[in-house]
Amino acid sequence: MNLFQSQKVVLNLPQADLVYIPNFYNPDTAQQLFHELQNNIAWQHDTITVFGKTYPQPRLTALYATNNKSYSYSNITMHPKPFTPTLKAIKTAVENEAQTNFTTVLLNLYRSGSDSNGWHADNEKELGINPVIASVSLGAPRVFHFKHKDIKTEKHKLVLESGSLLVMSGEMQHYWLHQIPKTKKNIGARINLTFRHIL
Ligand SMILES: O=C(O)CCC(=O)C(=O)O
Numbered sequence: 001m002n003l004f005q006s007q008k009v010v011l012n013l014p015q016a017d018l019v020y021i022p023n024f025y026n027p028d029t030a031q032q033l034f035h036e037l038q039n040n041i042a043w044q045h046d047t048i049t050v051f052g053k054t055y056p057q058p059r060l061t062a063l064y065a066t067n068n069k070s071y072s073y074s075n076i077t078m079h080p081k082p083f084t085p086t087l088k089a090i091k092t093a094v095e096n097e098a099q100t101n102f103t104t105v106l107l108n109l110y111r112s113g114s115d116s117n118g119w120h121a122d123n124e125k126e127l128g129i130n131p132v133i134a135s136v137s138l139g140a141p142r143v144f145h146f147k148h149k150d151i152k153t154e155k156h157k158l159v160l161e162s163g164s165l166l167v168m169s170g171e172m173q174h175y176w177l178h179q180i181p182k183t184k185k186n187i188g189a190r191i192n193l194t195f196r197h198i199l
């Protein structure tokens with residue numbers, strides 16, 4: 001194993017704890033997981049309502065959980081399916097690394113560079129105060145933007161590579177916003193899994 005590649009990057013930011021592990025999965029495993037999830041997850045295409053207007057969401061999503069608690073954001077309420085063996089294996093690996101337990105995974109499928117995820121914080125009340133959110137990326141690398149809500153100079157980006165794990169914790173969801181912008185680059189699909197604890 002290449003030790004350098006599997007090194008953790010700890011980002012020191014005001015009011016946020018961010019850890020990035022580029023090689024959480026090796027490239028072969030990441031590709032295998034990507035294909036398995038692309039083919040076997042119950043992907044849905046929801047409509048969101050923003051300021052009274054409805055739009056198709058610019059990506060596909062799915063929700064799986066160990067309980068039956070639904071998750072609501074942007075006027076969408078998602079009802080979970082039970083964890084599959086593959087999702088459970090990923091959850092256990094992520095829990096060991098993040099040293100916390102998760103109940104739920106929200107999956108995003110960005111079909112191409114025109115799919116995206118707009119500026120938001122994962123601050124729904126069912127996540128509790130200072131949630132730990134662990135995010136696995138598979139497939140095409142995408143840029144992750146994050147910016148502080150009040151400190152205008154705190155604006156950063158990070159390329160989330162296939163097989164990587166990003167752990168957001170501390171006060172990040174209160175003080176920061178994040179997004180996956182569209183890109184004009186001709187890139188393939190990406191799957192993201194965000195593990196959460198729903199109270
Ligand atoms: O796709 C990503 O890396 C981010 C996903 C995200 O922020 C979310 O689902 O809340």
Ligand SMILES: [Fe+2]
Nearest residue numbers: 120121122178
């Ligand atoms: Fe998010």
